[in-house]
Amino acid sequence: MSPRTTLLACLAAATLAPAARADVNIYSYRQPELINPVLEAFTEATGIKTNVAFLSKGMVERLQAEGTRSPADIILTTDISRLAEAVAAGVTQPVESKVLNENIPAAFRDPGLNWFGVTTRARIVYASRDRVDPAEVTTYEDLADPKWKGRICTRSGTHSYTLALVAAMLHHHGEDQTRSWLEGVKANLARKPQGNDRAQVKAIWAGECDISLGNTYYMGQMLADEEQKAWAESINVLFPSFEGGGTHVNVSGVAMTSAAPNREDALAFMEFLASQQAQEIYASEVFEYPVAPGTTPSDLVASWGSFVPDDVNLMDLAGRRGDALRLVEEVDFDG
Helix, strand or coil: CCCCCCCCCCCCCCCCCCCCCCEEEEEECCCHHHHHHHHHHHHHHHCCEEEEEECCCCHHHHHHHHHHHCCCCEEEEECHHHHHHHHHCCCEECCCCHHHHHHCCHHHECCCCCEEEEEEEEEEEEEECCCCCHHHCCEHHHHHCHHHCCCEECCCCCCHHHHHHHHHHHHHHHHHHHHHHHHHHHHCECCCCCCCHHHHHHHHHCCCCCEEEEEHHHHHHHHCCCCCHHHHHCEEEECCECCCCCECEEEEEEEEECCCCCHHHHHHHHHHHCCHHHHHHHHHHHCCEECCCCCCCCHHHHHCCCCCECCCCHHHHHHCHHHHHHHHHHCCCCC
16 A cells, blocks of 8 residues: 655645544655655555655744644654754654664664664765766865865755764864865855755766765666766766765654654654665665664665765764854855
8 A cells, every 4th residue: 555645845834634543644854755665665564654744944843833733743854953953842752662772773863762863874975977086085175175176066055964064074173174174165166056966966967067065865866867867977976084084974864753643653653664674675765874783785875885984973963063054154155
């Protein structure tokens, strides 16, 4: 049975109908194509239907406004800062589960058990196959080298993916060096920050720039898309590291809302995401890195190469988000 999925993208006024028995209501910052395969498998395995409101912003504010009347059971989102924001706002609740604790390593779950990371992704460099020697980019710090002047494309500096990377740079190098790095990268931009990660790859393909930052899973999505396949085939995937650190990784995660009206079914959904079946779907169909013990990336993802993940604590990154945003704005990165 396919899940009953309500696509309400970015509509702040949209509301989910009160859940019938054996439904799970989900607020998601994740795109439909990234979660539908797992939703379908969950419903087929359990008979529990799902309703999803796909949002682009304002999830925490919406949950706060709805209060105890909220129909939402589950939050699905990318980025540790968004998970931490939800916890700090009091719109999640702790979840005690042997399944979750056994299948999700401690490094990828909230110490207070309010959120659980279900996949990871690396923040990588997309580099033109024709115009960039892969040996030219080995660290994130390299991106500030003047040799890249006019050759870098990127999305907005205020996007959560960028802010997480800047937060990690703060962790490794402190404020002064991070500010200098941001200024150096800005000076090397071929155009003002714009678009999403895939838009940067299209720009490389079109010759507008030579390198960009992006998440690993977008490469898999582009290769699976007839129009975007040519973009993906024009680049190499490079895994830079921080000087003295590893490759930047972030999580996609799940949390149960504080007002969840269908707690039992919501818990079943969370535990399913940590199952071998769901983890393999994330690996093979969404092109992310699974976190459960005994699971491995898909052959396609593995073919891009291996890397050593940075060992910065995810909650440390979340705690530095405010400083990261301040620095991005101070250097007028998007200007």
